[in-house]
Amino acid sequence: MQPNRTFIVDFLLKLLQTPSPTGNTEAGISLIEQTCAQIGLETYRTVKGALVAKLPHESADKAAITVASHVDTLGGMVKEIKGNGRLALTQLGGYLAASVVGEYCQVETAAGKIITGTVLLNKQSVHIHSGDEINKLGDSMENVEVRLDARTFSYRETNALGIAVGDFVSWDTRTQYTETGYIKSRHLDNKAGVAAAVGAAEMMLRHGVVAKQPSYLFFSNYEEVGHGAAAGIPSDTEELLVIDMAPIGAGQASDEFGVSICVKDNSGPYDLAMRRRLVALAKAARLPYNLDVYVRYGSDGSAALYAGANMRVGLIGPGVDASHAYERTHLESVLNSTLLTAAYLTESR
Numbered sequence: 001m002q003p004n005r006t007f008i009v010d011f012l013l014k015l016l017q018t019p020s021p022t023g024n025t026e027a028g029i030s031l032i033e034q035t036c037a038q039i040g041l042e043t044y045r046t047v048k049g050a051l052v053a054k055l056p057h058e059s060a061d062k063a064a065i066t067v068a069s070h071v072d073t074l075g076g077m078v079k080e081i082k083g084n085g086r087l088a089l090t091q092l093g094g095y096l097a098a099s100v101v102g103e104y105c106q107v108e109t110a111a112g113k114i115i116t117g118t119v120l121l122n123k124q125s126v127h128i129h130s131g132d133e134i135n136k137l138g139d140s141m142e143n144v145e146v147r148l149d150a151r152t153f154s155y156r157e158t159n160a161l162g163i164a165v166g167d168f169v170s171w172d173t174r175t176q177y178t179e180t181g182y183i184k185s186r187h188l189d190n191k192a193g194v195a196a197a198v199g200a201a202e203m204m205l206r207h208g209v210v211a212k213q214p215s216y217l218f219f220s221n222y223e224e225v226g227h228g229a230a231a232g233i234p235s236d237t238e239e240l241l242v243i244d245m246a247p248i249g250a251g252q253a254s255d256e257f258g259v260s261i262c263v264k265d266n267s268g269p270y271d272l273a274m275r276r277r278l279v280a281l282a283k284a285a286r287l288p289y290n291l292d293v294y295v296r297y298g299s300d301g302s303a304a305l306y307a308g309a310n311m312r313v314g315l316i317g318p319g320v321d322a323s324h325a326y327e328r329t330h331l332e333s334v335l336n337s338t339l340l341t342a343a344y345l346t347e348s349r
Contacts, residue, residue, distance in 0.1 A: 001207045003199050003338045009331065011035055012195035013177060016185045019170035021075025022092050025221040028071040032194065032219050039202045046232035051219040055201060055211045055345065062213035063238035067341060068300045069193040070223030074324060076169035078107065081159055085152035086145040089169060093224035097141045099325040104172035105146060109162040117148040174326065181331045188327040192318045193243035194219060196337035203342055211345045220300050229300035230307035239274065239312045241344055242301040243337060245320035247294055254319040256329050258288035259336040262315035265294040267302035274314035281343040287336050316340055
């Protein structure tokens with residue numbers, strides 16, 4: 001079996017450009033739902049709004065396995081309409097304020113109206129403020145504001161646009177797929193992982209290959225705030241494989257080409273037996289892989305375990321550079337994650 005590169009790229013690029021900040025993921029969940037239907041998977045929503053798809057399988061006598069990936073992303077929420085008509089934000093997820101300064105954004109009002117803007121420091125112009133003054137501001141969202149693309153200079157004028165406290169703000173992802181195979185975008189964490197999960201299912205269905213036991217795909221919508229898979233995983237699941245991005249940088253083994261297998265993050269070690277099986281599967285399929293420890297990281301697997309889930313948990317994913325900023329990966333890493341996921345779903349236990 002080989003992944004459908006065109007399908008995976010087209011789906012990933014479309015998903016990356018579909019806003020789904022944590023807490024407001026309907027558009028992203030709907031796109032995954034529609035794509036699952038197109039490839040022949042039945043789905044249902046959980047109470048919290050996550051999406052579950054069930055794969056065709058051989059035996060109902062074995063315990064179930066679930067592959068989880070999250071579609072929710074970093075973002076912002078309107079905290080205050082300022083007296084000058086601009087917006088103060090509160091963060092959705094963990095990121096440095098400086099990583100979004102200068103980014104285009106959009107505000108979605110309660111009525112569904114989209115108003116564009118730009119994220120700026122509240123003292124931005126070097127013709128007005130000193131460089132030292134500006135440089136000290138990028139470490140806190142308290143020094144950040146949204147300049148709306150509307151003629152507004154007061155609270156009243158901005159409020160009249162329909163904007164209110166609690167409205168969601170999403171970043172322009174600036175998604176690019178280069179001729180050299182790199183994918184540059186915000187929110188590759190974890191839409192690259194979602195693409196790998198859906199790509200594995202599409203490949204299996206296209207080749208008529210079924211899972212060896214009851215198997216599900218779980219697309220969570222609250223991972224960035226820590227409770228995505230704390231509930232909603234199918235109750236017969238005995239083993240959970242999470243697909244999430246692997247951070248790249250100093251001291252890390254992960255890269256933008258292989259599939260990473262996480263041995264430990266800040267929630268502790270992942271299941272040793274699963275890790276060894278994943279390594280064996282990667283070797284058997286001749287996939288480039290990396291074992292890595294993620295020191296400032298938690299996953300949907302962490303959330304499930306902290307919530308008391310009685311299941312084995314493993315974690316794999318594509319390598320992503322500059323995580324929680326303007327990220328980059330290579331298509332090879334997504335494809336290798338797709339292939340390892342499919343190997344996991346079809347292995348004999």
